[in-house]
Amino acid sequence: MEIKLVKDILAANEAIAEQNKALFAEKGVYVVNLMGSPGAGKTTLLERTIEGLKEKRKMAVIEGDIATSRDAERIAAHAIPTVQINTGGECHLDGNMVRGGLEQLNFDGIELLVVENVGNLVCPAEFNIGEDVKVMIASVTEGDDKPLKYPLMFQVSSVLLLNKTDLLPHVDFDLERFRKEALKINPRLEVMPLSCKTGEGLDTWLQWLEERSGSREG
Amino acid sequence: MEIKLVKDILAANEAIAEQNKALFAEKGVYVVNLMGSPGAGKTTLLERTIEGLKEKRKMAVIEGDIATSRDAERIAAHAIPTVQINTGGECHLDGNMVRGGLEQLNFDGIELLVVENVGNLVCPAEFNIGEDVKVMIASVTEGDDKPLKYPLMFQVSSVLLLNKTDLLPHVDFDLERFRKEALKINPRLEVMPLSCKTGEGLDTWLQWLEERSGSREG
Numbered sequence: 478m479e480i481k482l483v484k485d486i487l488a489a490n491e492a493i494a495e496q497n498k499a500l501f502a503e504k505g506v507y508v509v510n511l512m513g514s515p516g517a518g519k520t521t522l523l524e525r526t527i528e529g530l531k532e533k534r535k536m537a538v539i540e541g542d543i544a545t546s547r548d549a550e551r552i553a554a555h556a557i558p559t560v561q562i563n564t565g566g567e568c569h570l571d572g573n574m575v576r577g578g579l580e581q582l583n584f585d586g587i588e589l590l591v592v593e594n595v596g597n598l599v600c601p602a603e604f605n606i607g608e609d610v611k612v613m614i615a616s617v618t619e620g621d622d623k624p625l626k627y628p629l630m631f632q633v634s635s636v637l638l639l640n641k642t643d644l645l646p647h648v649d650f651d652l653e654r655f656r657k658e659a660l661k662i663n664p665r666l667e668v669m670p671l672s673c674k675t676g677e678g679l680d681t682w683l684q685w686l687e688e689r690s691g692s693r694e695g
Numbered sequence: 696m697e698i699k700l701v702k703d704i705l706a707a708n709e710a711i712a713e714q715n716k717a718l719f720a721e722k723g724v725y726v727v728n729l730m731g732s733p734g735a736g737k738t739t740l741l742e743r744t745i746e747g748l749k750e751k752r753k754m755a756v757i758e759g760d761i762a763t764s765r766d767a768e769r770i771a772a773h774a775i776p777t778v779q780i781n782t783g784g785e786c787h788l789d790g791n792m793v794r795g796g797l798e799q800l801n802f803d804g805i806e807l808l809v810v811e812n813v814g815n816l817v818c819p820a821e822f823n824i825g826e827d828v829k830v831m832i833a834s835v836t837e838g839d840d841k842p843l844k845y846p847l848m849f850q851v852s853s854v855l856l857l858n859k860t861d862l863l864p865h866v867d868f869d870l871e872r873f874r875k876e877a878l879k880i881n882p883r884l885e886v887m888p889l890s891c892k893t894g895e896g897l898d899t900w901l902q903w904l905e906e907r908s909g910s911r912e913g
Contacts, residue, residue: 516837599786618836619734
């Protein structure tokens with residue numbers, strides 16, 4: 478009974494996500510669903526991405542949080558169109574919430590939309606929002622044992638940004654073990670170690686994103 | 696409709712949690728529900744807690760994970776009765792899962808049971824499991840902005856362990872801001888900064904737990 482209902486919810490979400498996807502395609506916007514644990518560095522990564530790409534791509538951001546508009550304020554300070562969605566307790570964004578956010582956004586000329594999901598390594602992985610790509614961010618301080626313990630997130634993502642590499646000298650983190658176990662779950666995953674603090678490794682990510690977001694026509 | 700159903704699920708869970716609670720009281724076991732983000736340091740805290748208290752309290756552990764038995768193996772190495780629950784995708788433990796775990800546990804003489812919840816700063820806060828106390832662990836690498844962004848976890852917890860203080864010199868974390876905002880959400884919260892790596896601050900937590908777990912009669 479409960480399982481049947483979960484399936485209904487996921488099916489209803491999938492239908493809305495498909496509508497979002499069609500809208501994005503029509504407008505020529507490339508959409509990133511950015512996911513990760515609380516504190517993995519999603520908003521800071523987004524700030525670095527805006528700094529790196531805003532001269533090259535017209536960007537917009539949807540911020541998903543349970544409460545507060547702090548992240549949206551951080552992003553809006555970069556003079557990028559930003560919409561805050563507060564889920565009011567819900568542990569993830571779904572297609573319908575994103576659709577609500579889209580209604581507040583002026584799409585004209587936007588080439589790249591990043592949707593920052595609620596900080597959670599579990600639930601957001603279950604809900605498509607119509608994105609072109611799922612990108613996850615993890616940090617070295619979270620430990621190298623996460624891929625096998627939270628497999629779905631690693632499975633559905635195309636890119637794994639491994640943040641806070643500047644802290645590697647201060648933590649026990651086996652980068653090779655982490656990479657190997659992540660690839661065991663998802664052999665197509667592109668793993669990019671980087672530090673939003675020092676900027677190390679950011680170029681690889683920026684180039685990856687620039688290439689893809691430029692390839693669409695509106 | 697969906698809200699009604701969520702209420703039904705929570706009410707059904709509450710009934711089972713009450714049964715667990717009655718069983719714990721009958722057996723004289725003090726039960727901690729340990730929650731926090733992936734990588735906050737739940738299992739390491741548990742290892743330090745076992746090292747510090749196992750001569751004083753007869754302990755047992757239930758490990759909740761989405762997948763793998765890695766955490767249970769780490770705990771079992773300390774010669775403590777340990778049961779692993781794999782939720783198979785679910786983002787939290789509920790009363791029923793814990794009841795299933797209890798069936799595999801021999802309670803005789805156990806004074807302190809720690810249930811390590813799934814790594815998630817959101818969903819576990821919604822489900823009672825029959826515990827005596829909810830304890831949350833956060834780490835300084837997650838950032839000082841978490842209390843207002845994930846309020847429910849801070850609201851339902853009695854103790855907030857702030858882990859990885861050894862990394863404070865390497866991260867931007869305002870301890871006073873964090874404490875102040877956490878207390879704004881929950882003025883009764885006991886905030887205990889500590890480092891599971893260096894051992895700094897652990898004594899406060901161990902003493903707190905020893906006092907409470909010794910106060911019950913079986």
